[in-house]
Amino acid sequence: MRIVRVANFVNPRSGGLRTALSHLGAGYLAAGHEPVLVVPGPAESDEVTEQGRVITLPGPLMPGMGGYRVLLDRGRLSSALHALRPDRLEVSDRSTLRWLGRWAKRREVPSMMVSHESLDGLLRLFGPGVGRRAGDLLNARTAAEHDQVVCTTRWAASEFARLGVRNLTRVPLGVDLERFTPANQDPAMRTRWCAAGDVLLLHCGRLSPEKRPRRSLEALAALRRSGVPAVLVVAGGGPMRSALQSEAADRGLPVRFLGHLTDQVKLSSLLATVDVAMAPGPIETFGLAALEALASGTPVVVSSESALPEVIGDAGVAAPGEGPAFAEAVRTLLSRPEPVRRSAARAQAELYPWDRSVAGFLAAHRVPTAATFQPFSESMR
Structure with a gap:
């Protein structure tokens, strides 16, 4: 099967989406399929990589988004997809690329x-109940298309699930257990x-408002x-770095x-x-960095508002609220013996x-998987 994947907002150097796309593409290839990834970039290119063929189409930078680009030229993208003749289409952006469902x-x-x-x-960041009806409408359309x-x-x-969507499947992402090891x-x-x-x-992680990095500084202050x-x-860049550095210096906090x-x-x-990692973002849907x-x-200490308590299980603690x-x-976590917690x-x-993640995605695509893969997917009906 030729599985064509289209994604926006892919960081050219790192990030959870980039990691997921790379591992899934490599897994599709290993399972005997032909993965093709289409992403935006500064110029057009077409190359063969470890995750299969990667096509870059010109896409403009999004202002204030830290270098993210998007595919806005629908005609050019449609032409590229028409030439590729996909057997399956996989889309990773339900804001600007939802129209591809109708195309397919x-x-x-x-x-x-x-x-x-x-x-x-995302809507919750603007206040309780903000835009929920509009969000439900967009989600229903996404599922229908x-x-x-x-x-x-x-x-x-x-x-x-609360909308009664029937074509909904849960497939967890994965982690590179050979690269990330004690x-x-x-x-x-x-x-x-x-x-x-x-x-x-x-x-x-990225130092941006939706990730709530200030919670980590507040936790440090409370501990001290x-x-x-x-x-x-702190490993990561973003629009809040300068302000956080100034705040740490002003408060005399030992932050590197x-x-x-x-x-x-x-x-x-x-x-x-390190002894403990912190993932304070309240809207994380999986949390690859925490899993790494x-x-x-x-x-790992995670926000109880996010999906991460579901991922970390008893190997971490979910914190309700802010820095304290x-x-x-x-x-x-520190009260547990180090060998036990590690x-x-x-x-x-x-x-x-x-x-297992690759097998789950292939099962959701309803295409064959390699015999050595153990599928993990769960219908949400």
């Missing part, structure tokens, strides 16, 4: 919309960022006020801002070396190998 129906091509974000969650809607967690699927722990890296006896915390000698490492880490070896070592920390043997609640969750983190991550 007219050509009798089965289509799938992968919901990587929560419209409910595609043969399948795939969500990665029950939390993410709930906004479709064996990457680096004592020399630890001494670089903190003193002996300190608690080393990590905030790993209570006598815990904590130090925070590393910026965006392009070195995957350094990132995997950092994830395995668990695979590295590092427990996250500080209390960190103390709860082995629990790794065991939880091992429930999410990429091959």
